[in-house]
Amino acid sequence: MINQLSWKVGGQQGEGIESTGEIFSIALNRLGYYLYGYRHFSSRIKGGHTNNKIRVSTTQVRSISDDLDILVAFDQETVDLNYKELHDNGIIIADAKFNPAQPEDTNATLYAVPFTEIATELGTSLMKNMVAVGATCAVLDLDINVFREVVQEIFGKKGQQVVDKNMEAVKAGFDHMKAELAENAVMHLEKADGNKRLFMIGNDAIALGALAGGCRFMAAYPITPASEIMEYLIQKLPALGGTVIQTEDEIAAATMAIGANYAGVRALTASAGPGLSLKMEAIGLSGITEQPLVIVDTQRGGPSTGLPTKQEQSDLMAMIYGTHGEIPKIVMAPSTVQEAFYDTAEAFNLAEEYQCPVIVLSDLQLSLGKQTVEPLDYSKIEIRRGKLQQDELPEIENKGYFKRYEVTEDGVSPRVIPGMKNGIHHVTGVEHDETGKPSESALNRNAQMDKRFRKIENLKFNTPVYKNAPHQEPDLLIVGFNSTRGAIEEAITRLEQDGLKVNHAHIRLIHPFPTDEMLPLVQSAKNVLVVENNATGQLANILKMNVGHANKVKNHLKYDGNPFLPHEIYTKSKELF
Known part of the structure; x- marks a missing residue:
């Protein structure tokens, strides 16, 4: 019996990989499991390797896992790129269509299941993802009926026959895998608590927070990984008397939002690094005219087009110092989906109270990573117009x-x-x-x-720094911002088990910097490790500028486009002792 599972599905972009992960994760979320999902995808519309790694747990999780229990592969490239994450008892479920080859340097077991063949016999090869879901059910000894409600919701508009055919595909995958599966290979998940929770990406939480905070106008230009904010509000704002305008460029988006705020309407614009560069002159206009302006920046790999679909946290200096001249501004950095909701709503209050631009800083992992969220408390939202x-x-x-x-x-x-x-x-x-x-x-x-x-x-x-600091004189203080929080928390648990005293500070207000909160934490620690997804240690430099103690501060940097894993932070921390 296990209380946690890591599952990944991979293949070529455009062949249903995302929907496979969605159907699997939504069903388990409704059983009451906590989930955390992260998609690796190409900047191409179709083609190129993509995968979706989903962590399932009976307790809250906020990061992807170090290893992997089950890999579902629709092509050999998926096996070749991802098998090394599998532990010794891991399982590869691969489409027999491509004659999958067992990697030599792994003890994981490969099962070739004819996803495409079974789906084609049932009517269309497009249902091969449902066959894969059924095969996963067999490994986990799950009742396939837990997926019926989700399949009904997704395919119901296409008619009951389509729903029934997809469920047939699930059952066929289940039956085939059950017949092939070794008895000791079944992974029994502990039963979840059955409680209903939200399951959403950070961008949806940001958009919902904007609605709750009184936003009634958005001007934006589509860009990865911010587009979902605009897409969400396009669907929801009209019912509340609001509207979204897709502008011709980012400059127009920012100036339209300024104009709407000037007229008294709470307005939003959202983009990623390249778009924020275009908005900089308008942000300066907001500063000198003292018009409220809420901007969301979802950080991604740069510079220029860079790695548009990959994780990075390299916009800090730009957000604080990017405008020509000097203006007051506020830069917030939520670290969880819940915080993204509440902080975005609060951003509109701060923008009006202080009459300046407010930047809600996110990153690709937080914006597009999908995770379980406890029910949101709308009574915490207030409207203050300064x-x-x-x-x-x-x-x-x-x-x-x-x-x-x-x-x-x-x-x-x-x-x-x-x-x-x-x-x-x-x-x-x-x-x-x-x-x-x-x-x-x-x-x-x-x-x-x-x-x-x-x-x-x-x-x-409220809460400029999230602190978990039980030790008065810790061996180590780990500092981060945005989506690194979950991986840091897991690393700290392991470090504490090794006998080290470790405090954690996650900075939620980047500017103006919370010096009063951070100074005593840094002073009391023997070592300080700043964890961030960039090449130059931007957060560490900001920390040194505002707090000092530069001799204590060490960097843990990652800028290859991938998020931090808990073991990477654990290993780097151990190197300091």
Whole structure:
């Protein structure tokens, strides 16, 4: 009996690999298992190797596993590229169509199952993925009827005959594998608790958080790995009186979102690194005009087009310092799907309260990795609009202009909706006085710059650092951000079992940097290891800039396009002692 399983399906992109993983994982999620899935896919529309690795557990999991129990292969390339992940008791279930070859340097057992042949006999080779699902059921001794509801939902629109045929394919795969399977090869999963939980990617959580946070307009241009945010909102926003516009480019997307916010509508734009480069001038416009703007950046492999479908975390410096000139901005970095939901909703409050751009920083693993999520608590969501003037404004003496950029003690000026009586003012991207009129006065320039930066001096953000720090004088502090959290947590569990005292800090507010929270954690630790998916140690450098203690800080960098595995962090940590 096992309480955790790692399963991977692979083949050529475009032959149903994603749907195979979806059907398998949705069914197990509904049984109450916790899941974490990560897709490796090519930047091509069709062709090229792709795989979907899914972890199934009776307890919460937030990373892909080091090893593999079952590999389902639709071609030899899948076997060749992935078999080394299999442990000695692992199983390869391969389509007999390509005469699969058993790798010599593994003790895993290969079973050739005629996926394509069985599916063709039932009516179409397209059902070979369902045959593979049935074969997996045999290995896990699962009742195939757990998939009936999912198959009904996916294929129901095509008619009951299609549903029945797909279930026949599942049963045929089950029966064939059952007859071939060695008795001691069955992997019995412990029974799940049966509780209902969400199963979603980070991008869906970001989009849902935007809806909950009052967003009613999105302007964006499609780009991997951010497109799902736009696709989700295209489906949902119209029912709430909102809309999505696919713009001609990223520049238009950012400026449209600024315009919508200026008109009083909470608006969003989302992109990846290349798109954020195009948005930079507009982000500066948001800063100097003090218009709220929420931007999502889903990091991917760069530079330029780089590795558009692979994991990386190399946009930190760009998000903080990318704009020309200096403006206040807020950069948030959720580490789980739940945090992605709540943080995105909160981003709209911060954007309006501090009247500046707010960047929600994600990465490909968090945005596209699919994981089990406990039910979301909508009562935690509140709408705060800061100093937006919604009551009638008093008349201004001598029919003057409204002081939209009034120099205030907290740095936040009163804000009005265009067209409000007695609220007339200028809005321009050049430096301006309190009413918005262009001004090149040195005194005015200092006053406006100082005012803008005062806004974020006392920024209030709930949980700027996720801390698991039970030790007063730890041997090691591991620091990360975004999707590395799950792998770090698992590595720490193993390190603690070895007798090491390890604390964990996951930074959720990148800018302004939470120095007060991080300084005592760094000071108390003998060693500090910063884990990040980039080549230059950007988070480590930001940590050194704001906290010091550079002699303690060590890097663990990975920039090959793949996410961290728990054993990699464990091994690197052990090297420090």
